Amino acid sequence: MTKPRIRTVLLLVNLVLLALPLGGLWMLRLYESALVRQTETELVAQAAVIGAAYRVAWLEEAGAEAPSLLASLPVRPQPEGWAPRYATLDLARDPMLPPPPDAATPPDPASAVARAAGAALTPVLAEAQRVTLAAMRVTDEAGVVVASTGGEGGLSLLALEEVAAALSGEAAARVRARREVADVASSGSISRAAAFRVFVALPVRAGDHVIGAVLLSRTPSSIRQALYGKRWELAALALGLLAVAAALAGFTAFTVSRPIRAVADQARAVASGARVEPRRLRRSAVREADELAAAIASIAQTLERRADYIGEFATAVSHEFKTPLAALRGALELLQDHGATMSAAERAAFLDQAMADVTRLDRLTRRLLELARAEAPRAHAPERADVATVAVEAAATYGDLVSLSGAQGVTAAIAPDALRSILGMLFENVRQHAGPGARCTVAWSVADGVARVAVRDDGHGISAANAARIFDRFFTTARGAGGTGLGLAIARSLAEAVGGRLSLAPAERGTAFLLTLPAAG
Incomplete structure (x- = not known):
């Protein structure tokens, strides 16, 4: 049953009051x-x-x-019979x-x-x-x-x-x-x-x-005589009209004001930072009040998810930064306390270790910025990228590691830079995790308004235990090789920002990723 809008309820109430x-x-x-x-x-x-x-x-x-x-x-x-x-x-x-x-x-x-x-x-x-x-x-x-x-x-x-x-x-x-x-x-x-x-x-x-x-x-x-003769009855009628007006006011308050007030109370609780348990508010008789209640509930859930995300993110970031910072601090303290008595080789070793830690921190910082940009919602004009052209550009720096195949003229509704970043992170994932001598193939096609890009390698593959976590932030099995655990998370966020999806696909050998994007017209 379609509910009336507030303006319809108010119009009906005003018409009734006017009709009186x-x-x-x-x-x-x-x-x-x-x-x-x-x-x-x-x-x-x-x-x-x-x-x-x-x-x-x-x-x-x-x-x-x-x-x-x-x-x-x-x-x-004269008429016959009775003539009333x-x-x-x-x-x-x-x-x-x-x-x-x-x-x-x-x-x-x-x-x-x-x-x-x-x-x-x-x-x-x-x-x-x-x-x-x-x-x-x-x-x-x-x-x-x-x-x-x-x-x-x-x-x-x-x-x-x-x-x-x-x-x-x-x-x-x-x-x-x-x-x-x-x-x-x-x-x-x-x-x-x-x-x-x-x-x-x-x-x-x-x-x-x-x-x-x-x-x-x-x-x-x-009429004046009639009204005077019926003055007590008219007084009772006036009281009845007042009762009707009060009933209409109560009806309006019950159907409109009270639900909106309940939603406002919930919104104030959300604004104050309180965790609002999802509960069903009393449904109103007008559409806007229900829509507003649903919107506030959605906002509350979104804010709570954001708060959980920020907490988890802060914990993960502090953990990722803690190890290189501790190593950097230890190396600098040793150089500060014993640098004068160390040999040149020992000082160089500690300095190399400090530089490696600084490089890792720099890489983490850049990846975090890329992740923040990818996950931040933003309005943007519709963009399009030629998949073949972008794939060639992304594979140029990886030499024989990547081989390309696909039809010409496949265009996806995504910015070329974003598509290039996704493919680059997938190629980098192959280089870091597939093993020595591994190669990957990239194939693309379009059907039913969806552009599909498949990236497959012939490497070691991913274990069942790790397959469920590969898109988690900071999860990596190549930390010693400079992995930050953010590449696949960034790639998935870039795809989802334009309405696409990056997922792990079944593969008989090695690892396969399937990237689906809305096709441009």
């Missing part, structure tokens, strides 16, 4: 639409009751003339219309039947308004107000599209801006809290004819 207030705003807008639909539903229920009361009063007032009066009205077929009217307003979809136009003087007054039915209904509207706080109007079939809570009796509302739709047989609901937008309402106010009103108009039917319309309007409850 944005989601709250969206919920408030959604709740405001719910308040509008709730008001619309209440007005529809009230209008249905008022319309039913007006129809009963109109039919009673019309009496026997009802059939002829209805016959003079347009036919507006659901809330449809949505603040996100429906436009906010301007305030309703003022009532106008009608060309003809309302009929006597409509006026009588409206008069009987007016006290009912006035009493109901005290509870519902809605503005109520009832019009006749021509849109003339016959009952109202606002003193608009005898005026026409036909210019209002909601009334026109109701008189055509269709229910209508609209959201319109209030005229009194400057009024400031308290948290307990119902009718003065919002800057718009909900208008609902229902037709009043008698069979397939529309005998009037009921128009109701009211300001819905505002």
